[in-house]
Amino acid sequence: MKMHEAKRVEIMIEAIMESQVTRSLAAAGVTGFTILPVLGGSGRSGQWTREGSVSRASGMIAVICLVAPTRLDALLEAIFPVLDDHIGVVSVTDTQILRAERF
Amino acid sequence: MKMHEAKRVEIMIEAIMESQVTRSLAAAGVTGFTILPVLGGSGRSGQWTREGSVSRASGMIAVICLVAPTRLDALLEAIFPVLDDHIGVVSVTDTQILRAERF
Amino acid sequence: MKMHEAKRVEIMIEAIMESQVTRSLAAAGVTGFTILPVLGGSGRSGQWTREGSVSRASGMIAVICLVAPTRLDALLEAIFPVLDDHIGVVSVTDTQILRAERF
Amino acid sequence: MDQILSLAGQNLLSPVILCFVLGLSAALARSDLTFPEAIAKGMSLYLLFAIGFKGGASVAEHGADLRLGMAVLVGVVLSFLLPFAAYLLLRSLARGVSATDAAAVAGHYGSISIVTFVAASTLLQARGITFEGYMVAVAAAMEAPAIVSALWLATRGGSGTKITPDLWREIMLNGSIVLLLGAFTIGWITGERGLAEIAPLIVAPFKGVLCLFLLDMGIVAGRGLRNARGVISAGVIAFGLLMPLVGASVGALAGLLLGLSAGGVTLMMVLAASASYIAVPAAMRVALPKANPALYLTLALAITFPFNLTLGIPLYMAVASALAGG
Amino acid sequence: MDQILSLAGQNLLSPVILCFVLGLSAALARSDLTFPEAIAKGMSLYLLFAIGFKGGASVAEHGADLRLGMAVLVGVVLSFLLPFAAYLLLRSLARGVSATDAAAVAGHYGSISIVTFVAASTLLQARGITFEGYMVAVAAAMEAPAIVSALWLATRGGSGTKITPDLWREIMLNGSIVLLLGAFTIGWITGERGLAEIAPLIVAPFKGVLCLFLLDMGIVAGRGLRNARGVISAGVIAFGLLMPLVGASVGALAGLLLGLSAGGVTLMMVLAASASYIAVPAAMRVALPKANPALYLTLALAITFPFNLTLGIPLYMAVASALAGG
Amino acid sequence: MDQILSLAGQNLLSPVILCFVLGLSAALARSDLTFPEAIAKGMSLYLLFAIGFKGGASVAEHGADLRLGMAVLVGVVLSFLLPFAAYLLLRSLARGVSATDAAAVAGHYGSISIVTFVAASTLLQARGITFEGYMVAVAAAMEAPAIVSALWLATRGGSGTKITPDLWREIMLNGSIVLLLGAFTIGWITGERGLAEIAPLIVAPFKGVLCLFLLDMGIVAGRGLRNARGVISAGVIAFGLLMPLVGASVGALAGLLLGLSAGGVTLMMVLAASASYIAVPAAMRVALPKANPALYLTLALAITFPFNLTLGIPLYMAVASALAGG
């Protein structure tokens, strides 16, 4: 099956920043992404879990974008300012996609 | 630690297609997969979120299959007809697994 | 944008083992990880789903660790004993991260 | 006319409607007010269970007669036929809509919206108007047949969608149909005694839960409206407001022929006038993936549903009372 | 005998049982009817809180005496000992079952099913039969000891599973035990006055929530049955039906020795006859990962639980009344 | 003094407080008892809706007068000013706390904790003390202004955080403010009649839901305490206990000036004394990401909230009665 080179960008960031992230992505022309819920985690600021919590101040989401390699830099530049000062990690993995006409 | 080459296939598809996808996977001999919930996302058909929704018509899932490289083609051929016309994206990433006897 | 080599370790394991896994990770000096909820899946022990279930005996989580390549072995050695006999799969993928000073 | 207006006015100022309006406004103003998906689903299961159980218990009390079977049969026939009317109406009002999209929309209008039914029966009860308990069974029976008609409409052109066994299961064993009919059966078997046991859960707080559920539906409808610009033309809106009236007229006729009470006729009108937002959209995604969900979900949830909720129900009530002599 | 049958008949046609049957049938027919996990957990927390609180309030009203302590002690002893009986019975009925699997199953039958307890006390209340409020404390006390016996049974052969501090915490500070005992304590401290304040939440709608919870349990049990083909032999089924009777007999003896009322004896029988589906399965996954969960979950949830719910409870009630003179 | 102590004693032994203590203890003992996030959020939505609706219905019944507007205005002013007092107090008590952290904390204490408000009004009702229904509107009005002061405090140094349009939306259209004010408006419009319709959901079971919600908050507070070692110095704790008293004093003054009833003065004190745990933390994460959430969440949720809940409310009640002549 014909596959195409792409990048899988995984952004783990505070849930409260969701709209800023998606707006920045849109501004960079990235309109395809998927948001996964996150249950809990641990980092320099300690361990946390969503269980029982009603606050929107804690909790994270994972935003996954599949993009053509040529658009990676624009994407990273767009989200970098949002990440700044905020809790979050970004990883970029080489991947292959079906139906590249969609990206 | 001894690692083995494998492929990580990530299928993001409409939740309503779950049983079709898993049946196609089983038919292709792929019995190992994990389904992650998806909170929301954006694509050519616009932005969406599961919050507050009771409809099964919207919403997606992420199906993750770790397979031996030799079985990748069978897997992709099995799910391609299900994807057809349906909302969804598929990515394939090279990875390494522990305990390959399980795959 | 400056990126750094890293490993993305994805551990899918029974939810009930969460505290053992995170303690082992901490013991191996891995303090950064993110836990994703899992809806259901299929493996050698059959198919399952969390829907409607109140039991903590079934159900899985996905633990994602981004680590520097040099710390991968310590991580795998730390979690291997926890995996032993337990339901679970581990995959390791090459990736690149922003802000490596955090890992 | 005066009576209709005063009824509509009172209806508009009920907590149920105001909660819907609150949700709608919050979503349109882009507030982050939302209900967790699990809570929304939980409320929906509660409403289905409660309305089914109460319907069954009412049948147990008043006895079932031939009319139950006749009403269910008529409901099935309506659900089969209404999509044809809807298809023609939509195609003539909004020429831009494709045949597949029109077929998918048509399926929604042949089927029913259970929350519209619930809102109507709550209003009837508040006014002391009784109705046949088995109307719940009619509602359940009307959920699915329209799907078959929609698929037939879509494939006349020969694009070849057929109903596979899986799709049949998806349609017939849909969770909401099973719960509604199951609860109806349990209510029927256990009767007034069973109802008395669980009334503190399914009767007393019912209206309050309905308010919260409509608040959530308002949010979802508002979000849909915000995202649906471009899909919704004037013709489409006209269809979303006219089709309920067409459906209600057919429903009124059916109800009168069946000899239902004024309350029963009202509910038959409501069923025929309302559009599915649970069972049919899911079936359409499986069977007609090319049809645009933004179109049918927005029509059902953000145009027809609020219309029925606010103006439709009081209107149908007034007409039914006039015709069936409430 | 007649009385037992009529009791069982009435029980079978109660909303509570019919809801379980509905869930079971829906799952076996592969309907997509499900409750969100969060709702199922929420209902389970509600039931634990309500039953604990009411038990405590009842103790506050009737006063605690030495028998409370005695009953708890006897419960702990039963929970320790029943796994040995279960182990022997299962090994003799189903020779294919491994020692580890048998030990894991045995642990479930020494522990208790709180929802069976709740169903039984609801039925007692409906019949106007009183029981000792502290039976809730006995239930909580019986949750964990059986786990120790199960691990001992599994490791006799020397495979070396020992109870680590973490496992102890997992066992003793298990959420359901903490909530049950905590609510019991609060009920005891605040007494009738406290109960009156929150009765509209934990008393009136209780039975309705129980119905919905059993609907969900029926779905989960049906799903389990569908997936468990191959694991469940005739011998295993026989064990699932006989072991409750063995447990109930021992429970009856214990209840009579303690001088409990007929209602109390019934509940002691129910506790001994029922099998854990929350605390023990979780502990077994941690401590005996090699034991097959499909076996013990199916036995506890899909065989013994429905048996107790439908036939067991009325039977135990009749026997207890005959013996303790209800 | 005696009266305060006996009031505090009774309060401490109420189910509401004991539930909080149970949750706190369970979390500190590292039990795995938790509520699913969706259930916790669902309960929080329920409480906001119920308290808002009842406040509105009460205004409809007693009529709104100028004092409503005055009270809202005074609330807004308090919310603007209290952060300055909080900032100074924290900086002088805990020198290790950075200016940014202090500003973020200050924002929390200018705003309010709705569950503290709910607990106080429940206690007032239990004692038969009436209060102005519009205090709910005052609560809603006090949620946000403090955020502006906090940002001003943080940026005086020139680090340049400004309130973007998005942040304004985040602040003003925050789900909890919208729901509280929306329900208040619906309650006002539909009045006693509307309240009667949904009272079985929002009045009778209210206290029970409050118990379960506080159980959950106890768990979350306990978890916070366990993770916050290192952040919480003696000076910080002192601030968490003194600041409510400062706030309450200012609140008392404001209430007396407004001519509120003893119940109304109590609630004004409670609002001024309590610290936000929903709206402000979220705004701070967006606008002041460098401020440490462990500090402000622990202070608000694990120190000031339990203090107000257990000792603060009875104290404020006694003071208000003495001053305003309950």
Ligand SMILES: Nc1ncnc2c1ncn2[C@@H]1O[C@H](COP(=O)(O)O)[C@@H](O)[C@H]1O
């Ligand atoms: N190395 C990592 N791998 C995966 N997730 C991480 C990692 N580091 C941090 N995170 C996630 O990011 C959150 C905040 O991290 P931090 O800012 O270091 O406290 C954590 O709670 C995790 O959910």
Ligand SMILES: Nc1ncnc2c1ncn2[C@@H]1O[C@H](COP(=O)(O)O)[C@@H](O)[C@H]1O
């Ligand atoms: N490039 C992408 N990366 C990640 N997820 C995507 C991407 N494109 C689409 N999706 C997901 O697939 C859904 C449907 O996409 P579409 O069919 O383009 O509307 C979106 O709502 C996303 O959840």
Ligand SMILES: Nc1ncnc2c1ncn2[C@@H]1O[C@H](COP(=O)(O)O)[C@@H](O)[C@H]1O
């Ligand atoms: N090849 C695989 N790819 C992804 N997930 C898997 C795979 N195999 C097993 N799993 C997950 O691990 C769980 C237990 O697997 P097993 O021990 O094989 O029954 C399954 O239910 C899946 O959630």
Ligand code: NA
């Ligand atoms: Na219709």
Ligand code: NA
């Ligand atoms: Na037992």
Ligand code: NA
């Ligand atoms: Na305050």
